[in-house]
Amino acid sequence: MPVAEAQQVTREKILEAWRALPEGCGITTLGLAWLAGCTEEHRVRAAVSWLLLGGLVELAGDHWRRDRRGRLYRARLYRWTGREDIRRVARDEDERRGDAESTQDMQKLAASWLSRRWV
DSSP states (O other): OOOOOOOOOOHHHHHHHHHTSOTTOOBOHHHHHHHHTOSOHHHHHHHHHHHHHTTSEEEEEEEEEEOTTSOEEEEEEEEEOSOOOOOOOOSSHHHHHHHHHHHHHHHHHHHHHHTOOOO
8 A cells, every 4th residue: 555645834835824814813723734735734733833932823712622522622723923034943842941031031131221220
């Protein structure tokens, strides 16, 4: 039995699908896969997770669905921020956490410096 070739899901392909939606519209990864013409939703989920880390996508709420057995489950809705330039994202979770903490430290330092009274 021949093995099916994996579909390539690029950032541009996903952003193109988002451009087809009304501004500010939330969509699940399953809907986004359908818009992008991709039959492998897990690849779209992976692309969306990197876009989320890069700041191009944000969480927009939840959508409740029923599975094949009739049980409820929650699907996340994502919204495109309108940005297309992605910031560099560290692959390691510890590095990402460190980057976030250093950004917060810099923001605290800037806020304390700006709140000083200059006499």
